[in-house]
Amino acid sequence: MNIKNEILRLKREKDVCIIAHSYQTGDILEIADFTGDSYALSVKAAQTKSKTILMCGVRFMAETAKILSPDKRVIIANADAGCPMAEQLTKEDVETLKAKYPGYAVACYINTSASLKTVCDICVTSSSAVKILGNYENDNIIFIPDRNLGSYIKEKLPDKNIILVNGCCPVHAAVTEDEAVAAKKAYPGCPLLVHPECVPDVLRHADFIGSTSEIMNYAVNSDSDAFIIGTELAISQHLQKALPEKKFYMLSERLVCPDMKLTALKNVYDALDGGGLEIVLDAETITKAAKCINEMIRLG
Template sequence: MIEDMKSKILRLKKEKKAVILAHNYQIDEVQEIADYIGDSLALSKIAMNVKEDTIVFCGVKFMAETAKILAPDKKVLLPVAEAGCPMADMVTAENLRKTKKEYPEAVVVCYVNSSADVKAESDICCTSANALEVIKSIDSDKILFVPDRNLASYIKSQVKDKQIDMWQGFCIVHNRVSEDNLSYIKENYPVAPILVHPECRPEIIEHADFVGSTSEIIKKVKELKDKKIIIGTEEGILYTLKKQNPDKEFILLSNKLACVNMKKTTLQDVSNALENDINRIEIDETIREKAYNSLIRMISL
């Protein structure tokens, strides 16, 4: 059944001149049929340069929106319309406009995990992979960072010469990792290195051996000689980690590191999107142009 579905998708992809992008947090079967797998930054860059007419984005809505912002001439399909991001919903363009008035001198840095409307109200975007570089590149010493307070807190600990005011949003998955989880892991795997995503809470990051984005964690694992490694990010990353490091064992820092929204997309959904041209991403051109400017300032770094 699965193999038949994969064959159908490959056929449809060729017929529709489509390319499939999948985030590292997608289910294994979806990652297997993707042309490109990566984190937000990598997939954003890929979206700008694909030659195919259609992009099927296996991820959540803000990711598909980002692809459309960067590649407006492409048809962008999101296999599951309801695949959203709770953190992205924690900030709206209207609320951001009001808050900007309270910080008139601040440069607004917007985490890519946000809607097109919010990106349009921001000065520059960032991802977890390049947030530190983006913040350091800004001339102003006053920053308003939206919407992830945990990523902002981590950056703040690394950049002492800037005032960083943070929105109180968070990733519901990474924010679940608790000190109890940490204590259990340290007791049962005392010598295993702990690699965590900066969307985790500060008290978790404080005890990590390495803090990095999805792509940075994947790269770091390759460099480590340890045979047992603790992973503190969404469990979908294990697909790539196991594939690239068959000789290593990976233990999740928490048993709750699964994003329900990322797991909504199935092979059937990908097939339906391709076959029926459903869930097309459309963005108002005025909003798109403003959001594009915020994204391209990031990418140009």
């Protein structure tokens, strides 16, 4: 059996829209209808006529797709694929923060569970965060859960009072300043492109800081012919394939997200064949989480 052909056949027959985050491997991207950052994927899937969405990514991404397409069936290809950062805080933690800082709005990164979004006021993506929170009427903000993205936003918006918590992406936060210095020394003249989930000591060595899509666009449009990639390994691999005339070096070999590597073609086939895990959210969760996301849309 040629598994790719079988996936494409089942996808067509069952009219399923497959979305794949850019951190997925190349073989998964090849069978997807849309690839890219998590929020953009959910928006594109919502705009299709397909009644079923199959997410190749991690659970919070599938939940976002469900929030944006409540009338569609949303399935995650591998039920075990989670994001440690999305689960780092509980609703009770957020309520405690609200009680401690009355009058502060709670802004959450899109990398949070649907449940957590229900107790937050506004949501941001890594590419929209500075603009959205810059436009936000409330200057007093608790930003959850990513301390590193939060500190990047705080630096860009000095007029806002931003309280940070101790969450992080364990993959990006593991990169050290020593690695940034060593990479720049090893590849002199190559721009260092870094995701804002990295620690501030790494960000200060970056030539460009941006979301996954922004990093990819930068590499495509730049005159440079070699780059150091400071985000998940798959981005370097996809760029190398798309731009063979350019060279892509990894900032750290440890920039590999184990959860993003849990989805294989077999999982996609099984999910199309009746497996996978359907994302079920109750109406109240969808309504409240959508309100949090709609605030981002209003200000974006």
